[in-house]
Amino acid sequence: MARSEQEILEGLAEIVNEETGLEAEEVQMDKSFTEDLDIDSLSMMTIVVNAEDKFGVRIPDDEVKNLTHVKDAVSYIANNQG
Amino acid sequence: MTDTTQTSRRVVVTGLGATTPVGGTAPQTWEAILAGRSGIDTLTQDWVAEHELPVTFAGSIHTDPLEVLAKVEVRRNDPSGQYALIAAREAWADAGAPEVAPERLGVAIGSGIGGVHTLLSQWDVLKEKGPRRVFPLTVPMLMPNGPAAAVSLDLSARAGAHCPVSACASGAEGMGLALNMIRTGRADMMVAGGTEAAIHPVCIAAFAAMTALSDRNDDPQAASRPYDVNRDGFVMGEGSGVMVLEAEEHAVARGARIYAYLDGVGMSSDAYHITAGEPEGAGAARAMEEAVADAGLGTDDIAHINAHATSTPVGDVAETRAIHRAFGGHTGDIAVTATKSMTGHLLGAAGALEAVLTVLTLHHRQVPPTINLDEQDPEIDLDVVTGEPRTLPDGQVAAVNNAFGFGGVNVALTFTSAS
Numbered sequence: 001m002a003r004s005e006q007e008i009l010e011g012l013a014e015i016v017n018e019e020t021g022l023e024a025e026e027v028q029m030d031k032s033f034t035e036d037l038d039i040d041s042l043s044m045m046t047i048v049v050n051a052e053d054k055f056g057v058r059i060p061d062d063e064v065k066n067l068t069h070v071k072d073a074v075s076y077i078a079n080n081q082g
Numbered sequence: 083m084t085d086t087t088q089t090s091r092r093v094v095v096t097g098l099g100a101t102t103p104v105g106g107t108a109p110q111t112w113e114a115i116l117a118g119r120s121g122i123d124t125l126t127q128d129w130v131a132e133h134e135l136p137v138t139f140a141g142s143i144h145t146d147p148l149e150v151l152a153k154v155e156v157r158r159n160d161p162s163g164q165y166a167l168i169a170a171r172e173a174w175a176d177a178g179a180p181e182v183a184p185e186r187l188g189v190a191i192g193s194g195i196g197g198v199h200t201l202l203s204q205w206d207v208l209k210e211k212g213p214r215r216v217f218p219l220t221v222p223m224l225m226p227n228g229p230a231a232a233v234s235l236d237l238s239a240r241a242g243a244h245c246p247v248s249a250c251a252s253g254a255e256g257m258g259l260a261l262n263m264i265r266t267g268r269a270d271m272m273v274a275g276g277t278e279a280a281i282h283p284v285c286i287a288a289f290a291a292m293t294a295l296s297d298r299n300d301d302p303q304a305a306s307r308p309y310d311v312n313r314d315g316f317v318m319g320e321g322s323g324v325m326v327l328e329a330e331e332h333a334v335a336r337g338a339r340i341y342a343y344l345d346g347v348g349m350s351s352d353a354y355h356i357t358a359g360e361p362e363g364a365g366a367a368r369a370m371e372e373a374v375a376d377a378g379l380g381t382d383d384i385a386h387i388n389a390h391a392t393s394t395p396v397g398d399v400a401e402t403r404a405i406h407r408a409f410g411g412h413t414g415d416i417a418v419t420a421t422k423s424m425t426g427h428l429l430g431a432a433g434a435l436e437a438v439l440t441v442l443t444l445h446h447r448q449v450p451p452t453i454n455l456d457e458q459d460p461e462i463d464l465d466v467v468t469g470e471p472r473t474l475p476d477g478q479v480a481a482v483n484n485a486f487g488f489g490g491v492n493v494a495l496t497f498t499s500a501s
Contacts, residue, residue, distance in 0.1 A: 021154035042218040049215055 002081055008055065008074045015050045019043050029071040037070075055081050093264045094333045095341040095441050095497070097177025097326030099169035099275075102435060103319045103425050106145025107172055111425075111435075112442045115450045116471050120303040120424050122317050129283045136290045139302035140281045141319030141426030158219055159232055160197030161279030165322035165431070166229035167236060170273050174237060177326035180271075180336055188241035188269040189234045190260040191324065192252030192276040194430025194487065197224035199282055229277045229322075241269035247430075249487030250390075252276050253323060254433025257495055258347035260327045270332045275324030276434030286318065292357065294394065306427075307454035308391035308398055308420035309462045316392040319426030323435030342444045343498040345480070346379070348372025352490030359397055359486055363404025366492045370408040370482055373494035379480055382412045384496075386449055386474060386481035388440045391420030392427050401484065402462050417472050418464045419443075420452040433485025437495055440483040444499040447474040477501075 003011070013027035020043055033039045039047070048059050051073070057080045059067075067073040098108040103121030105111035114121070121141045130138050147156050147164040156164055170191070200223040207215050222228050227245035234243035242263065246255035253276020260274035289295045296315040298305035306317040327344055334340075350372070352365040359366065374381050387405065391398055398420075406413050421439050428435050443449055448471040455468045479499045486492050 019154070019157070021152055045218050 003055065003078070005074050005078050008077050009070070011054055012051060012070065012073060015047050015054065019046050019050070027070055029074065031070050032068055033070065034068070051077060057081050091265050091267070092330040093261050093327050093344045094330050095325050095344055096328045096333050096338040097173040097175070098341065098438050098441060099172030099174070099176060099324045100322065100435055100438050101143060101145060101165050101168045102321040102323070102428070103141030103144055106150065108176070108438060108442070112439065115421055115424055115439060116448060118424065118451050118453045120306070120453060121319070122302045122306060122426050124302055125281070133283050133287065135283060135286050137286055137295045137297050138299045139305065139317070140286070141317060142281060143320055158223070160200040160223040160228060161320070162193055162197055162277045163223065163229040163232045165279060165320070166191050166275070166277035166324065167232055169275060169277070169322040169324035170233040170236065173273060173324040173326045177328070178336070178338055180338070182271050184238045184240040186241055186270040187237065187239040188243070188260070188263055188272045189230050189237070189239045190244040190246065190256040190263070190272055190274045191230040191233055192246040192248065192256040192430055192434070193226040193229060194247065194249045194252045194278055195280045195285065196226035197228055198280055198285060200224045202282065202284060233273055237273060239273060248491040248493070249489055250427065250429050250432050251485040251487035251491040251493040252430035252433070253435065254437060254483065254485035254493040254495055255349070256434060257325070257327070257344065257437050258349060258493060261344050261347050264327060264329050270329045272327045273324060274327050275322060276431040277322035278429040278431040279320045280429055281318055281320050289318065296393065304454050306393045306423050308389070308393040308423050308452060309458055309464070309466055310455050311457045311459045313393045313395060313398065315394055316422070317426035319428040320431070321428050321435065322431050323438040325438055325441065340500045342441045342500055344495065345498045346373045346375070346377030346496035348376060348494045350492045352492065354490055357488050359400045359490070361396070361400050361403070363400045363407055365490065366401060366404035366484065366486060367407035369492035369494040370404065370484065373482060373496045377480065377496040377498065379496065381409045383480050384409065384412070384416055384482050385479045386443060387416050387418045388436045388443065388481065388483045389418055389420050390484040390486045392422055398459070399461050401486070402464055405464065414465055416465060417449045417467050417474070419449050419467045421450055423453045423455070433483065433493060436485065437483050437497070440481050440497050444474070444479060444481055444497055447479070448472070449474060
């Protein structure tokens with residue numbers, strides 16, 4: 001069953017918390033991964049891989065650079081989830 | 083006349099930290115050591131039975147790093163880095179966490195083996211899940227200087243972040259390097275020590291294959307028995323020991339508590355065998371003699387030795403010969419102890435932990451006992467402290483701490499009491 005964007009956001013926030021220690025509620029749709037959440041490219045790769053496992057999607061490396069904001073990642077996952 | 087203002091700087095110990103098989107802090111570790119409590123126990127991990135390991139016990143860390151560090155710090159550091167961070171933060175806080183110019187603060191934390199848990203767990207990930215799942219921080223976690231780098235980042239130490247790698251002498255070499263960095267004016271304060279987290283089935287199997295380990299599986303707490311006639315090898319331990327070293331005038335100017343002086347270091351190499359120490363102890367004796375001379379002392383001034391004494395049949399005798407060679411007729415007046423009887427052998431952290439214990443011995447004037455010494459090997463003609471701790475005399479007292487490593491490395495440190 002497809003997850004709602006809200007469910008994906010919550011799941012993504014858990015992954016970000018696990019990887020960076022950031023509080024889950026700080027992970028909001030309009031936040032930039034690098035500018036607002038201070039997530040570097042190494043952490044981003046781990047977050048992407050964990051999101052693939054969690055949501056059953058494949059996020060190609062070429063696509064990762066387009067996911068600058070949380071909402072980009074959420075909508076990519078929503079549109080591509082298996 | 084040469085300018086000696088830099089080279090004559092005396093170095094003091096102003097902070098201590100440790101996480102070990104017997105305690106999660108330096109005071110907890112000291113309390114256990116003084117009470118003669120063993121930190122060795124049967125391993126509970128599934129891999130012991132899975133791989134039918136010939137040795138089923140070790141000195142595992144007393145306090146889980148997850149109880150001390152943030153979850154994300156545990157995730158981003160190999161256990162060897164976690165232990166170093168814990169011990170370094172304790173030592174730094176113990177020193178009063180002073181304001182110091184980052185360019186005048188350095189780190190020297192050695193490791194014998196490096197991030198073996200990270201390396202091998204990520205090898206499993208690669209085989210099972212493919213390259214994309216390999217953790218991006220694998221390399222900085224497995225590199226031996228990862229712990230020194232993590233501490234340097236944590237404390238904003240910019241005078242240098244060094245990692246001597248010299249097997250079981252690494253931690254002691256870290257102390258020696260730090261001493262000379264302060265003496266030569268490269269730093270005013272150094273966070274120095276060693277760390278190791280090598281209780282991994284590959285390491286146990288490998289040390290067992292060279293018959294270096296005790297296999298007293300039915301009685302783990304009695305397995306580490308330096309100097310006893312029935313000793314049969316060392317027991318692996320893990321953890322970290324760290325101290326804050328500081329130029330004396332710097333410490334005095336800020337009113338810091340001074341535990342002791344680190345007054346001398348001696349280093350030598352045997353060039354004899356890749357693992358065995360030279361049996362007559364010539365190289366080890368030279369390290370001790372240099373450490374004492376470097377402190378401006380005579381060998382008769384040494385009241386206490388915290389020995390390397392790993393509980394191997396050959397090594398304990400070779401060190402005994404080295405002590406006799408270095409101290410001659412004064413040997414019988416030296417109170418010797420082997421604290422590995424309680425902690426096991428922390429490999430690259432051993433010299434650092436035992437340096438911390440030597441400092442506490444001078445500070446409290448109590449020499450901790452060697453446990454499990456039921457029948458002293460007649461070839462070990464040393465005055466070994468057993469049973470109750472032994473009180474050191476008043477006044478200035480000096481002690482030597484030994485650490486020897488595979489590769490024929492010998493390091494000795496001389497500490498002097500604060501008063």
